[in-house]
Amino acid sequence: MSELNARNLTLAYESATIITDLTVTVPLGAVTALVGPNGCGKSTLLRGISRLLKPRTGAVTLSAQDIWKLPTKELAKRLGILPQGPVAPEGLTVHELVAQGRYPHQSWFQQWSAEDERVTRDALEITGIVEFADRPVDTLSGGQRQRAWIAMTLAQDSEVILLDEPTTFLDLAYQIDVLDLLHDLNRSRGKTIVMVLHDLNHACRYADHLIAVKNGQIVAEGKPDEVVNESLVREVFGLECHVMPDPITATPMVIPIGRAHKSVQQPAAFAEMSI
Amino acid sequence: MAAKHLQEHPQPAWITFRLRRIPFSYRIDRRAPLVALIIVLFTVGTLIVSVSYGEYNIPPVEVVRTVLNANIDHPDYENFRLVVHTFRLPRIVLAFLVGAALAVSGALMQGITRNALADPYLLGVSGGAALTAVTLIVWLKTIPISTLPFAAFAGALLAAGAIYLFAWKNGSSTPIRLILIGIAIESIVGAFTTVMLLFGDITDVQQAYVWLMGSVYGRNWEHVHALGAWLLVLLPVAFLLARQLNTLNLGEDTAKGLGLRVERQRGLLMIVSVALAAAAVSVAGTIGFVGLVAPHITRRLVGPSHEGLLPICALFGGALVVLADLIGRWAIAPSELPVGIVTAMIGAPYFLFLLYRSRIR
Numbered sequence: 144m145s146e147l148n149a150r151n152l153t154l155a156y157e158s159a160t161i162i163t164d165l166t167v168t169v170p171l172g173a174v175t176a177l178v179g180p181n182g183c184g185k186s187t188l189l190r191g192i193s194r195l196l197k198p199r200t201g202a203v204t205l206s207a208q209d210i211w212k213l214p215t216k217e218l219a220k221r222l223g224i225l226p227q228g229p230v231a232p233e234g235l236t237v238h239e240l241v242a243q244g245r246y247p248h249q250s251w252f253q254q255w256s257a258e259d260e261r262v263t264r265d266a267l268e269i270t271g272i273v274e275f276a277d278r279p280v281d282t283l284s285g286g287q288r289q290r291a292w293i294a295m296t297l298a299q300d301s302e303v304i305l306l307d308e309p310t311t312f313l314d315l316a317y318q319i320d321v322l323d324l325l326h327d328l329n330r331s332r333g334k335t336i337v338m339v340l341h342d343l344n345h346a347c348r349y350a351d352h353l354i355a356v357k358n359g360q361i362v363a364e365g366k367p368d369e370v371v372n373e374s375l376v377r378e379v380f381g382l383e384c385h386v387m388p389d390p391i392t393a394t395p396m397v398i399p400i401g402r403a404h405k406s407v408q409q410p411a412a413f414a415e416m417s418i
Numbered sequence: 419m420a421a422k423h424l425q426e427h428p429q430p431a432w433i434t435f436r437l438r439r440i441p442f443s444y445r446i447d448r449r450a451p452l453v454a455l456i457i458v459l460f461t462v463g464t465l466i467v468s469v470s471y472g473e474y475n476i477p478p479v480e481v482v483r484t485v486l487n488a489n490i491d492h493p494d495y496e497n498f499r500l501v502v503h504t505f506r507l508p509r510i511v512l513a514f515l516v517g518a519a520l521a522v523s524g525a526l527m528q529g530i531t532r533n534a535l536a537d538p539y540l541l542g543v544s545g546g547a548a549l550t551a552v553t554l555i556v557w558l559k560t561i562p563i564s565t566l567p568f569a570a571f572a573g574a575l576l577a578a579g580a581i582y583l584f585a586w587k588n589g590s591s592t593p594i595r596l597i598l599i600g601i602a603i604e605s606i607v608g609a610f611t612t613v614m615l616l617f618g619d620i621t622d623v624q625q626a627y628v629w630l631m632g633s634v635y636g637r638n639w640e641h642v643h644a645l646g647a648w649l650l651v652l653l654p655v656a657f658l659l660a661r662q663l664n665t666l667n668l669g670e671d672t673a674k675g676l677g678l679r680v681e682r683q684r685g686l687l688m689i690v691s692v693a694l695a696a697a698a699v700s701v702a703g704t705i706g707f708v709g710l711v712a713p714h715i716t717r718r719l720v721g722p723s724h725e726g727l728l729p730i731c732a733l734f735g736g737a738l739v740v741l742a743d744l745i746g747r748w749a750i751a752p753s754e755l756p757v758g759i760v761t762a763m764i765g766a767p768y769f770l771f772l773l774y775r776s777r778i779r
Contacts, residue, residue, distance in 0.1 A: 157588070195671055219677025226671035232722045233534070236431060239723055246665050247677035254661060254725075255434050255445040277431055299676065 146171055147192060147222075147303060147335070152201035154184075154191040161187040162359040164200070169352070171206075171303065174329045174336045176350035178343055180380055184359040185339045186227070186307055192337075193224045193305045205303070219247035223301040227308045229292055231280035237291045238276040241266050244298030266297035270324060286317025293324060304328070306338040310345065318342075322349045343380070347371055347394045355379050371395040431721075450726035453719050454733060461514065461737040468744040469506045473752055476501060508642050509634040512701065513743040513757060514736035515645045516634065517708055519698035521735020522656050522728055524709025525716070526691035529663040529724060530684055531593040538695035538709035540600050541688065545607035546577025547699045548630055552611050555626040556618035566629075567644065567700040574696035577603060582688070590681050592670075632705030632758025634743055641701040648697040653732065656690050660724035663687060667722070705758040707765025708735050714768075738764070 147169040154162040161184045169175050169192070177185040190196040192203050194210050203210045210218055223244075231240055244266065245259040253259075267273045270290045275283060280291055289309060296304050309325070310318040326349055328334045340346045346353055347367040354364045357379045363370045372395070376384045382399055389396040433451070436443040470478045476498055483489035484498045485507070492498065523538035531540070539545070550573025554566055561569075581603050585595040615623050628635075662683045665673045673680050695709070712735035713727070719734075720726045739757060742764065746755035 190671075193675065195674055214677075215674070215679055216677035219675065222675075224671065224675035226669065226675070229669055229672055232532075232667045234717060234722045236721070238431065239721075240668075243665060243668060243676065246661070249661065251658070252440075252442050255436075255443045257436070257443075259443075260434070296675075305675075 147203075147205050147337070148207075149188075149192050149203045150201055152188075152191055152203065153199040154187050154196055155199055156187075160199075160359075162191065165359065165361065167354065167361055167364070169335070169337055169354075171335045172329075172333055173351040174326060174349055175338070175352040175354065176346035177337070177339045177354050177356060178341075178346045178379075179356035179362075183356045183379075185354075185356045187359075188356060189224075189305055189307050189337065189339050193222060194218060195224065195226075216247040219299065219301065221301050222303045222305065223296040223299040224305040225292055225296050225307065225309060228312065231288075231291075233281060234279050235281075236277050236279055237272055237283070237294075238263070238267070240280050240291055241276075241294045241298050244295040244300075247299060262300055263298050266294040269297060269328075270294040284317070285313045286320055289313060289317065289321050290324065293321070293328075297328070302333070303335040303337065306336070308339050308341060311341050318345065325349070343371070343376070343397050344389070347396065348389060348392050367395050371397070432723075445725065447720050447723055447726035449720045450730055453730055457730065457733040457737050461733065461740060464737065464740050464744060465510055465514070468510050468740060468747070469502055471744065471748060472501070472506065474501050504638070508639045509637045510740060510743060512637045512642050512645065513634045513739045515642065515649055516698045516702045516705060517712070517735035517737070517739030518653070518732035519645065519649055519694045519735075520705060520709040521712035521716075521731045521738075522653060523691045523694035523698070524735075525713035525724070525728055525731045526656060526663065526687050526694075527709070528713050529667050530687050530691065531597065532667060532669070533593070533597075534714065535710070536597075537706075538691060538698075539604075539704065539706075541596065541692055542577030542581045542600055542603050542607065543574040543692055543695040543699060544704040545604040545611075547571070547574040547696065548704055549573055549577075549607050549611045551629050551703070552614050552618075552626045555629065556614050556622045559622070567641070571696050571700035574699055575692065577607060578688075578692040578696070582685075591684075628756055629703040630758075631756040632703040632761070633754075633756035634702050635754060635756070637701065645697055645701050648693065652690055652694050652697070656687075656694070657725075657728050659683070659687055659690070660728055663724045664722075667724075703756075703758060705739065705761055707761045707768075708738055711761075711765050711768050712738060714772075 152165045434445045484502045527536040547570040585591040716731040742760035743757045746760045
């Protein structure tokens with residue numbers, strides 16, 4: 144069973160229970176996006192399947208192995224997580240940050256093996272940040288910094304990479320840059336990517352598998368083409384919209400209707416767009 | 419984004435030690451060895467000057483020869499030996515060890531809390547030791563003063579333990595809870611200490627204040643051996659935990675994602691940090707600023723990676739206190755400023771400098 148599976152999961156913080164008795168399967172080798180409104184529990188779900196948050200009930204298994212029963216370093220070799228808005232220590236260089244990704248592969252004796260060095264350089268090259276290697280992480284732009292953090296999880300060499308809102312504070316060009324990179328990592332290196340995304344259109348474009356969450360429940364899951372339609376958007380986000388194929392990728396594109404309209408001739412504008 | 423060939427990649431900014439037959443490898447920042455050498459040379463120089471200086475001046479050359487026992491035929495040999503071996507060398511060596519202990523303790527605390535303003539006394543070490551010491555000096559005067567280091571050490575550990583326990587909730591003691599409860603306990607303990615100072619006999623209170631400021635006056639080889647024994651155990655442990663500290667410094671979630679057992683490592687590091695601070699405080703009183711300033715400056719010299727930071731920090735902290743002790747003995751000679759006052763006078767301008775620099779950015 145090559146899947147990341149959560150069964151009967153109940154996740155709660157001190158004050159509130161966010162998710163109750165949830166069961167979900169994440170396919171390995173694919174890009175999965177978790178979407179939903181703020182506070183729906185998508186980040187909590189990600190933390191639950193990554194061992195950052197201990198479930199009150201239920202179990203999470205990776206290829207049929209309970210992740211809470213694995214030694215932490217063993218799990219780290221197979222599952223990596225990039226939390227939201229990570230902050231690097233002041234003065235830490237990109238190379239040093241990426242090298243940190245090798246932690247689960249190291250020990251008292253083997254603190255920096257030839258393999259560690261090779262994998263780290265590899266990660267720097269794939270993410271295209273070799274030229275910044277000796278610069279402190281905090282001097283980079285948002286997009287470059289995010290690439291450095293992704294390079295770190297790459298150096299970790301895990302088959303699954305979980306990302307909590309990797310694009311949320313980035314400029315649009317960098318958002319696409321990061322998403323393209325993650326997509327490449329999946330297609331060329333077979334990494335399983337699971338990411339919480341804020342932008343539904345990005346999710347439709349880049350995900351093979353979409354999971355829509357509302358109020359701690361999964362409302363829909365499946366391929367974006369099959370799952371994303373006007374009634375889903377209405378139900379999950381409370382938004383009236385029109386869904387049509389993206390002119391570039393043919394994946395579903397959500398166009399909000401809203402109230403403020405510049406011109407009344409919407410139907411004609413749609414008709415003019417020939418695909 | 420053209421893929422660059424491996425050979426064009428710039429050299430990493432660290433030195434790697436690797437053995438061929440046995441799988442062993444270690445790396446350290448490239449700047450570390452040179453900085454270490456410079457600090458060691460500076461410390462040895464300051465040490466010789468410091469031993470040489472005093473009411474009874476000994477030429478620096480004779481200082482070296484006395485330590486090496488190479489001047490037995492010198493007419494003043496007996497005096498030299500007395501001054502060097504009994505009076506000056508122990509206090510100066512102790513100053514170095516205290517500085518090293520406080521600097522590493524501070525570096526550990528800053529790494530654990532991810533806060534550059536943390537110092538070794540964050541977890542109540544200074545409050546607990548101060549309360550115990552003042553109690554012994556001002557109140558329970560029948561207890562011999564020789565028990566003071568042990569009592570202060572115990573007081574420091576008790577306070578730290580209390581703070582850790584109060585901050586424990588749901589299986590973890592997060593840095594923010596520790597800091598807040600640490601502040602609360604320090605306030606309470608400080609209040610008790612102040613009350614005792616208010617109602618104590620004036621000569622006892624003066625003695626207590628000297629202890630509180632931090633001083634190496636009148637310290638002998640017993641103190642050196644006691645602290646040295648602690649450092650022999652604690653410093654290697656601290657240095658070996660450098661990698662864990664690096665990972666912890668990336669943030670709790672990221673560290674867990676990398677497979678670090680955060681609670682266990684944080685607890686271990688805290689024990690080492692508190693033990694180092696308590697050991698230093700028990701023999702020299704609560705010397706301030708070293709634990710805060712030394713890691714800061716060392717970080718600017720060799721970067722934040724702890725493999726290089728911790729050892730260099732120890733050297734730098736030691737050098738700082740040796741220098742402070744020399745200044746304290748010279749500034750108002752023949753009287754002496756306790757070394758803690760000198761470190762405060764160095765530390766305060768440093769913070770103003772930091773403030774100035776942060777305005778520019």
